Amino acid sequence: MKTEKMTTDVTKAFEAINTAKPSPEVRTCRRIEVGFVVQQGDCYLHRVKDSHPHGSELGTRQVAVGTTIGSRHVVEGEGVSVFAGTKLPPGFKEAPALRQGSLLGPVVVADEPFVLTHPEHAHHRLPVGVYQVTYQADFVSMRAVVD
């Protein structure tokens, strides 16, 4: 990643951010090793070991909490199930200032390839595996981002 350190040109940086072209096409990931992550907005799917612990099946395919459009991160596929999350992925550092456990989401167990969908973000096509969901932190509310 190229990083430029600057001290003054706020306007230039802001213009670059505002004019960045969005890419709405589906992201396809044919292989994902344990420890790697895909990000969809404020929702992260961490590929974890098949033995990663989880709770009981939730009976839903939505992996973010809420009823707003922003929360509709949904896994779609024939062989995909969603379970309660019980443990953050290895190496995950939850900032002490946050309400503990607030970034922990459910566990997705996919026996077949599946798609992580969202009404606004680009979708992700992902391979078979076990995935732990986590959320982005919001240091205003000291919880997971609400949108």
Place this chain on the structure above:
Amino acid sequence: MKTYPIITKLTPAQKDQLAVYRDEWTKVVLSTGLLSAEEREKVIVAVKDLYRFSKLSEPKVVIVPSPIVMARAGGAAAWWWHNKKQNKGFAESPNTQSKEALLCSQKWYSSAQGGNVWGGWCAHLCFWRDVMGLGERPELKETYERFAVWETLTRLTHWRWMSPDFCMVSEKPIKLVVELRSGVCVPHCLDGPTHEYADGWKIHHIDGVRVPEHVVMEPDKITLEEIASEKNAEIRRVMRTRYGEGRYLKDTGAKLLCVDYESARKGAAPRALMLDNTGQRWLVGTDGSTGRVYYMCIPENEKEVTTCQEAHNLLCGFDESRILNKS
């Protein structure tokens, strides 16, 4: 009990009906206008049937002009009913009573059902009843007779608030403004309310995000303090946009600490770490697929955060280099 084969595939005729049901029920969800006298009678009968099926005594049915009336009256009624049930009387101090009543009002939806707003469930159930043949199964006859009452209320009315003694049913809005975006109806209006009710109550949305009226109608009245104190990230984003992004940066006297141009990864976008005039650090960037610009707050005690990557690692809890793909 008779068994039926598991349905694994829809026939072409059944598939054709999906769009019919989607369109029909979308109209129900988006419908507006007040009940006629005849419809009011139907609603009252249906609510009483709903209570009867639930083995509750016949309620008093009140039709109200908007959900806000229901929320306030229902909240107060819930508080009164709770006190009565607990046999607490009203001996608490007025301050405690006010707090409890306010809490009941805020949580009015705990006793509410969505009416036409929850039409999606009805669409699903009606499709299976009418098209997939579940309505013809004798063992489901009674269930569907009861469901017909729910369906009537979904078609005719808006939210309803239910207590053991009485039920308030809200009229639908008289005006509803939505935009169809990628198959999703998004409430959005930049010069007026998206929802307007007969009693004058209005709700405002921008890009599907519910915001206070002045954010839409009088954006000049938005203050930096108000933006900073807003807890919802989407509302904060909309407020900043309405305030004016350039104006926001100028007014906060932002300084640029670091900028990243993530050209190497698909879907990535530039972002910057900024310091506003209060010493607050903000990671400003897009998500790569919606084109929206977000301002993400970095806690003040994280002084070591000086680069965009460090800021992102802090927000997401892990090393950002582990992200294979993002949107």
